[in-house]
Structures are given as structure tokens and as C-alpha cells.
Amino acid sequence: MLKIGDKIPDFEGLDQEGKIIKYSDFKGKKLIIYFYPKANTPGCSAEGCNLRDNYATLQKEGYQIIGISKDSVDKQKSFHDKYSFPFPLIADVDKKIIESFGAWGKKKFMGKEYEGILRYTYIVDENGIIKNIITKVKTKNHAEQILKTMNL
Numbered sequence: 001m002l003k004i005g006d007k008i009p010d011f012e013g014l015d016q017e018g019k020i021i022k023y024s025d026f027k028g029k030k031l032i033i034y035f036y037p038k039a040n041t042p043g044c045s046a047e048g049c050n051l052r053d054n055y056a057t058l059q060k061e062g063y064q065i066i067g068i069s070k071d072s073v074d075k076q077k078s079f080h081d082k083y084s085f086p087f088p089l090i091a092d093v094d095k096k097i098i099e100s101f102g103a104w105g106k107k108k109f110m111g112k113e114y115e116g117i118l119r120y121t122y123i124v125d126e127n128g129i130i131k132n133i134i135t136k137v138k139t140k141n142h143a144e145q146i147l148k149t150m151n152l
Contacts, residue, residue: 001102009100013090016076031124035103039079047139054143
């Protein structure tokens with residue numbers, strides 16, 4: 001897993017429109033990169049909607065948001081359109097970005113252990129340096145969590 005102070009890996013993937021999104025598109029900008037397990041599930045919907053509802057506040061602090069899961073472009077488009085997200089969702093079907101950020105690993109649910117996307121959020125400065133990592137995401141209050149990590 002990446003650590004605070006690390007430079008984020010260069011990445012590239014397709015967004016919900018099938019357009020290529022690259023880290024280089026965001027050079028010089030602060031980013032919130034959040035990984036979520038599955039589009040259109042209750043927790044992921046709550047998290048995305050909370051970020052959507054607080055997007056203007058996060059933008060005032062200079063942040064852009066990117067959501068990433070291993071869902072297909074079509075599933076990302078459906079999710080994006082259903083909730084009118086103002087930020088891109090990357091379809092990382094082959095898990096290259098997810099794995100490069102260390103957001104893939106062992107999970108437990110109802111007593112069963114399996115491999116899956118870890119719900120992590122990376123707060124990145126304009127130089128691509130990780131300023132904070134949230135590993136215990138509160139889906140319904142995620143924007144508040146992010147703002148607290150920025151001491152706002």
C-alpha cells in the first residue's frame with residue numbers, strides 16, 4: 001500500500017463516457033481519488049452521493065474528485081447518470097490502477113474472506129504527493145471525513 005508522502009503512480013483508464021482519463025490531465029491540481037467496491041450498491045451510492053453533495057465545498061478547497069472501481073464503462077455510466085455525479089468514474093476492469101494504489105486485498109463479509117476492492121481514499125496535493133489516506137471510510141459522511149483530514 002502507498003503511504004503518506006509517496007508520489008502517486010501514473011495512471012490511465014476509461015471514464016464512464018469511454019474517454020481516456022490520465023493522471024497527467026490533473027497535473028498541478030489537488031485530487032481526491034476514491035476507490036469503491038461496486039457501482040449502484042447501497043454503500044457506494046451513499047459515498048458517491050455524499051461527495052456529489054459536497055463537491056462545491058471540496059472544489060473551493062481546490063480539489064478535483066475521481067472515483068475508481070472495477071466496474072465496466074457501461075456500469076460506471078449507469079451509476080454516474082443515475083446520481084448525476086459531477087466527477088469522472090474510472091472503469092478499471094483489469095485492476096491496474098486499483099492494484100498500483102494498493103486498494104485490492106483481503107476483505108471479510110459475513111464471516112467469509114475474499115479478495116476485493118478496499119474502500120480507500122487518497123488525498124493528493126498538486127505535486128502528486130499523498131497528503132492523507134482514509135482507510136476507514138464513513139460512506140454517509142465521507143466529505144466531512146476528507147475535510148477533517150485537511151484540518152478544515
